[in-house]
Amino acid sequence: MLKFALAGNPNSGKTTLFNALTGSTAHVGNWPGVTVDKKEGTYKKLSVPVSIIDLPGIYSLSPYTPEEVISRNFIIDEKPDCVINIVDATNLERNLYLTTQIMEIDVPIVLALNMMDAVKKAGDKIDAKKLEKEIGLPVVEISALKDEGIQELMERAYKAAQEKREGTTVLKDSRLAHVVDDVKIALKGKNVPSPLFHAVKLVEGDELEVQNHPEEVAMVEEFKKQFSDDVFEGDFEAMVADERYKYISAHFSGAVTRAARTEKLTKSDKADKVLTHRIWGIPIFLVILFAIFHLTFSGDLLYMNTIAGWFNGGAGFAYDVDTGSEVLNSFVAVFFTADGVSTPGAIVFNLMGFICDQIGGGIATGLEAAGAAEWAQGLVNDGIWAGLSGVLSFIPQILFLFLLISILEDSGYMARVAFILDRAFRKFGLSGRAFIPMIMGFGCSVPAAINTRTLVDEKERVMTNRVIPFFTCGAKAPILAAVCGAIVQVWNPGIDAGLMTFLLYVFGMAMAIVMVAFMRQTSMRGEVAPFIMELPAYHAPQFHNLMVHLWDKLKHYIKKAFTIIVASAIVIWFLSHFSWEWHYLADEQMNESILHDIGSFVQWICTPMGFGYNSPAMREVGWVFVVAAVTGLIAKENVISTFFVLGNCIAAASGADGVLDEDTMEGWQAVSFLVSETGITWQGLISFTVFNMLTVPCFAAAATVKGELPKGKFRYTVAFWLLTSYITASLVFVILSWWWTVFIVAAAAALVIAYFILRNRGKINLSRKHKKEVQKRE
């Protein structure tokens, strides 16, 4: 089968073209670095099927990051039948820099001028025929997004693939032509494929080439000794780059005719003046983030009811509607409750809860009518359905959250956030580029960890991988929503669930930054890599892309719910209803179960975090929190699922059976019930949430992080997660329980910070290594 590779600058539309060619639904984002590994698909509209390989975006063939190496190695070593070089036509000159390098390889090439729709919209013109004549390669105008020119592109690529092509260079008339030619002849004599490309890279001083062709290095060095240049002072890489740009500007720029601009600033520029403002940029980002969480989790849209309460002696306009029908009441409560008008996220959540209630009620009635044994009813109602519905009811809400985040990503705003956070991140030891994988962590830690390949510095990659789980993923979001909802309902702290959830999300982000700063001062000392990022133009989010993202997320949830979550719920129910002697136990005998013994065995460790042996009631049934945290290691959705399964069992045991059965299938109610039964404090609940946010992520995420870390670093990473979560959750519990301890913690933190500042100034150093060095010197 013929093999065509898609190569081009980051964010030039390669994956959009790949999707259009192969019918795939690969992730497309409006920021550079979405693709970090190659992907394969098949194009079937030619006379023969063609394998299409989507490569990560690169600016040059001298790679710095792991994903850039993938692209270079593929083009050079895998010898595709044709390279389709995707060029962002709105930035032609800069994109052609890579083209001038690919041209040097002995491979057929077709130039695809992508985004021609945007060029035409701006009133600019590109003379493709003139460019084709100048560059000596087939040039096709396309718009991958609008599916225009794609068939022609593939036909010309197919035609190009039938003929052999020898590399050509734009350096042929430059001062370096002589040495390039000499090295090329030497390499050709040794039958090195693409000798021209390797010759130019050797002149540039490319590390890989210097290692691979040591004999020719001497020839290059000899030339360099005799070569004098005042401008670049012996920097041949810069010299080659300069020659390339000079050639591009002299020969190719003539093909572009720019329309006269009446306004100096584009719409994107105007938006950037506000959104990337050096002072207001970060506050605006936090406000946008807050708006997202408010619209997703709050039960009082725009705080209308709360604000009305300020003017009405505390009583708002909202109330629980009583229609006389229980089902109708539940349905009205989907949109309007005593808390106020529901936000869109709350509406979809309530609606799903309403549907789950009806299904659960139907199942319970059906099993009773069928005469199923008591244990079988318990297994289905309190085990399988309780566990499953606990997760299912959160799906629409999490999808809504994901939709809003996807809109930000697709619009191009997320790339700006990386830019505005760079200055703040840099102070703590990270570059703004690290923000992209971190924000991906809000969806799932697995793709986020893989995206860390775009980071140049290895230490930065390690640190980012370690803190990615601190960014609350979609699976952890239900824990936050349920716990915050329960706290608001039981203790009424004066803030709503949406704000509390937002604060916990921000806490996770803050912890990530604090721990990066700590690592930079201890085990990961070093300079922060420079951050250069191309800011994409803003555009309206593509409906198709958004739906693909959501569909993918939905599939993931459903698949997980009906495999791992159901299985875990059954196992938990089984372990909580059987003793070590394999005797079936009724709900009220749960304290003799295997699960009780396992949970109690480790529960004491959790006492400093507020969900251990903190009270007699907690000693009795508080182990459910420990079990929930442990099952969360398999999949974080299991935490809520476990609350439902064990909550139902405890309800049955305490004679409150039915409390969680029919009209109370919401997460916060399961947690509220556990609060009343276990006596756990709100401080303990927050600490429990913090522990789950910061501890070892699910097995899948942990395995991915292991794959992304250098050898030997994973065990330290697991220790890092365990220690960070344990110590932080304990501190949170202590501070929230006894507010004055905040001064002790702040004083300790101040001492640590002061030590690091003094050490960095060379005034103090308590490390053993330093002491040994001093002793040696003496």
Place this chain on the structure above:
Amino acid sequence: MLHSLLSAAGTAVSVVIAVIAAGLVVFAIVHHFVRKKQGKSGCDCGCSNCPGHCSSCLPENKQEKK
């Protein structure tokens, strides 16, 4: 007679539930191991959403990495 029939039906429903429950657990475990044997990761995050394009999943890519 009716009472014993109803009781038998109840027992049958209970047995079916137990079998389905056991089946679900076995399916989840087997599914996990089959995926692992196929060289796919346990991430289940949805391949199209993955920036690595499931290079962690595809066996040939895994071998390349090694």
